[in-house]
Amino acid sequence: MSALVVDALVRRVGADRRPVLDGVGFRVGAGEVAVVVGASGSGKSTLLRCLAGLEMFDGGRVSLGDLRIEPGEHGTLLGRVGLVFQSVELFPHLRVLENCTLAPRLRGEAAPEREARTWLERLGLADRASAWPQSLSGGERQRVAIARALSCRPAALLWDEPTSALDPERKREVAEHVAAVRAWSIPQVVVTHDTELSAALDAARYRLGGGRLAPLTAGTE
Amino acid sequence: MSVSALLASVALVASPSELRWGADAEGGAPYVFEQPPGNLRGFEAELAGMLAARLGRTARHVQGPFAQLLPLLERGDVDVVINGIEATDDRGRAFALSRPYWAGPERLTVRRNDPGAPATLAALKGRRVGTLPGTLAERMLRAAGADVRTYDGGQEDPYRDLALGRTDAVLLDAPIALYYGERPELTTLQEGFGELRYVVVARARDPALRDAVDAALASLVRDGSLPALLQRWGLWTEEAGRVLGVEQAPSGPPVELEAWRARTSGGMWSDGVWPILSALGRGALITLFLSVASMALAMVLGAALALARVYGPAPLSALALAYVELFRGTPLLLQLIVVYYGLPELGLKLSPLVAGWLALGLNYAAAEAENDRAGLLAVPRTQMDAARVLGLGRWQAVRHVIAPQALRVALPPVTNDFIALLKDSSLVSVVTVTELTKTYGTLAASTRAYLGLGLLVGAIYLLLGLPFARLSRWVETRLAQHLEVQR
Numbered sequence: 001m002s003a004l005v006v007d008a009l010v011r012r013v014g015a016d017r018r019p020v021l022d023g024v025g026f027r028v029g030a031g032e033v034a035v036v037v038g039a040s041g042s043g044k045s046t047l048l049r050c051l052a053g054l055e056m057f058d059g060g061r062v063s064l065g066d067l068r069i070e071p072g073e074h075g076t077l078l079g080r081v082g083l084v085f086q087s088v089e090l091f092p093h094l095r096v097l098e099n100c101t102l103a104p105r106l107r108g109e110a111a112p113e114r115e116a117r118t119w120l121e122r123l124g125l126a127d128r129a130s131a132w133p134q135s136l137s138g139g140e141r142q143r144v145a146i147a148r149a150l151s152c153r154p155a156a157l158l159w160d161e162p163t164s165a166l167d168p169e170r171k172r173e174v175a176e177h178v179a180a181v182r183a184w185s186i187p188q189v190v191v192t193h194d195t196e197l198s199a200a201l202d203a204a205r206y207r208l209g210g211g212r213l214a215p216l217t218a219g220t221e
Numbered sequence: 222m223s224v225s226a227l228l229a230s231v232a233l234v235a236s237p238s239e240l241r242w243g244a245d246a247e248g249g250a251p252y253v254f255e256q257p258p259g260n261l262r263g264f265e266a267e268l269a270g271m272l273a274a275r276l277g278r279t280a281r282h283v284q285g286p287f288a289q290l291l292p293l294l295e296r297g298d299v300d301v302v303i304n305g306i307e308a309t310d311d312r313g314r315a316f317a318l319s320r321p322y323w324a325g326p327e328r329l330t331v332r333r334n335d336p337g338a339p340a341t342l343a344a345l346k347g348r349r350v351g352t353l354p355g356t357l358a359e360r361m362l363r364a365a366g367a368d369v370r371t372y373d374g375g376q377e378d379p380y381r382d383l384a385l386g387r388t389d390a391v392l393l394d395a396p397i398a399l400y401y402g403e404r405p406e407l408t409t410l411q412e413g414f415g416e417l418r419y420v421v422v423a424r425a426r427d428p429a430l431r432d433a434v435d436a437a438l439a440s441l442v443r444d445g446s447l448p449a450l451l452q453r454w455g456l457w458t459e460e461a462g463r464v465l466g467v468e469q470a471p472s473g474p475p476v477e478l479e480a481w482r483a484r485t486s487g488g489m490w491s492d493g494v495w496p497i498l499s500a501l502g503r504g505a506l507i508t509l510f511l512s513v514a515s516m517a518l519a520m521v522l523g524a525a526l527a528l529a530r531v532y533g534p535a536p537l538s539a540l541a542l543a544y545v546e547l548f549r550g551t552p553l554l555l556q557l558i559v560v561y562y563g564l565p566e567l568g569l570k571l572s573p574l575v576a577g578w579l580a581l582g583l584n585y586a587a588a589e590a591e592n593d594r595a596g597l598l599a600v601p602r603t604q605m606d607a608a609r610v611l612g613l614g615r616w617q618a619v620r621h622v623i624a625p626q627a628l629r630v631a632l633p634p635v636t637n638d639f640i641a642l643l644k645d646s647s648l649v650s651v652v653t654v655t656e657l658t659k660t661y662g663t664l665a666a667s668t669r670a671y672l673g674l675g676l677l678v679g680a681i682y683l684l685l686g687l688p689f690a691r692l693s694r695w696v697e698t699r700l701a702q703h704l705e706v707q708r
Binding site: 049078079087091094095102103132149 | 610702
């Protein structure tokens with residue numbers, strides 16, 4: 001598996017072309033985790049959306065393994081990078097298993113169901129395969145979202161504020177999930193302002209502010 | 222209209238061996254009416270048959286609303302109009318008019334027990350007087366300064382309102398007064414007013430047909446069959462004798478008039494139960510078929526419009542918005558008339574059923590587009606993001622993620638719209654489709670059972686809509702099953 005390298009990423013928005021991201025660069029190796037903290041409005045979500053391929057960027061480059069994504073080519077990242085949304089975003093009209101198999105099935109993969117069941121099992125959701133998302137608890141939903149993302153075999157996994165919608169006792173589990181995914185040797189980026197989560201992760205830490213990313217040394221949080 | 226005639230009108234076949242004659246059979250005695258339902262009668266129906274025979278053709282009646290008969294003629298859907306059309310200078314310039322086949326006065330009908338009942342034209346000044354629109358009677362009433370009330374719904378209505386005291390008098394053609402003004406509470410004055418002449422109307426660019434009709438009429442007068450026809454219907458007048466050039470009044474009893482008088486007191490089922498029910502069943506089938514087909518068109522087109530508006534590129538989105546505004550902001554009746562009578566000017570001539578289907582479908586597509594758009598917008602934008610991140614293409618995401626969720630929001634109003642469309646489909650009678658409401662009008666006019674038939678037809682509409690309401694509830698439950706679960 002291969003690294004995610006972000007190089008001098010620039011993203012401008014609005015009529016005044018204000019840079020939200022103004023030369024962001026960092027590297028996450030396979031099986032490694034990067035944590036990005038920052039005040040709300042600092043551009044954390046924009047960064048994740050750019051890395052997921054949902055939003056264009058105006059300058060710089062994103063590399064994913066051998067793949068080099070220049071400005072205007074962000075769509076190439078769609079389907080290659082997994083994203084666990086803050087609001088989870090399960091598809092409410094599909095059962096848990098169908099949530100996980102929809103994309104692989106449309107992509108014409110051989111045995112999407114077996115792959116998805118494996119992930120559900122690993123995440124302790126084997127008995128929930130035919131449940132509707134509405135019947136699940138918050139923690140279960142997030143685990144389904146993780147299983148859904150991994151069923152597509154992403155080359156990287158992004159997490160957007162993964163603890164914000166969870167009960168306090170469930171928050172601890174997120175760090176366990178992130179740690180478990182390391183075993184699949186893909187780079188992970190976790191955006192959060194949850195200091196507990198940040199501390200619980202074995203990760204490189206960065207702070208996003210003023211459109212730039214700065215390494216966070218221990219004790220300065 | 223029989224089923225074969227309907228099919229023929231769909232195909233719009235204009236066979237040269239036919240004489241297609243336009244007339245409104247609703248409320249049309251003694252001119253053209255159905256008795257029993259499905260069986261065309263009236264002195265003009267007989268006249269059309271005689272004329273066609275003299276021309277070596279077969280007569281085919283084409284149903285149209287009275288006010289639309291001359292546009293139908295212009296459009297080429299009929300060869301001639303034979304429906305108590307008065308010869309006027311205006312019409313003489315715009316059309317080829319035959320020699321008169323009948324002449325007679327306007328007659329004034331008043332309430333029998335009304336001490337202040339008007340008896341002269343001058344006495345009508347300022348009084349409420351009923352008549353039919355666009356007639357010589359209406360022009361005479363306006364000239365006399367009367368407070369004119371016109372009725373579009375048939376010849377029965379003015380007399381009904383007069384009997385109920387809503388008007389003070391009715392001035393109408395002598396044949397109408399004879400057949401509809403005869404009520405216990407009404408009386409028609411002996412003295413007639415003015416003189417009107419009924420003529421066969423052909424297109425101005427078709428003078429040869431008019432000349433042939435004139436020759437046929439002359440021969441019908443010569444051999445006495447036209448005078449005898451008028452006499453049988455009780456319509457012989459001095460004026461008719463003069464314009465037809467017949468000195469000797471025909472003999473014989475007015476058998477048709479007597480038959481009419483005998484049966485109008487018979488009530489709703491006087492024609493028998495089966496003919497009434499089969500006529501209503503035929504009308505209901507056409508209503509149902511037209512509504513289902515139109516709704517199918519509306520749903521497909523509406524979904525496409527909504528997708529174009531929400532997910533299409535800017536120019537397409539603007540086009541879809543313009544479509545919705547245009548069809549939602551103008552009356553369905555206008556759209557229907559434009560599709561049927563207007564499009565032929567551009568060379569697109571649609572059969573009545575197709576025109577009705579298209580107009581209803583295009584109109585309701587605007588409503589469906591708005592429903593579907595509301596459904597699409599009710600799905601959070603982040604659902605699209607989630608689908609895209611998983612690698613679904615834009616249209617795959619719409620199809621597999623957005624649309625199924627949007628449908629649940631969009632479906633309940635669709636049922637409502639279908640019921641509305643079922644009722645609006647009655648408007649297609651203006652383009653000569655005899656659907657359920659038109660059938661009701663024709664039956665009610667010939668039996669005078671407005672209330673009983675009205676209740677029956679209302680019940681049929683309810684029954685038609687009911688299965689679809691049930692179906693929609695079932696689909697709604699299916700679509701909402703994922704929301705029913707308890708945690």
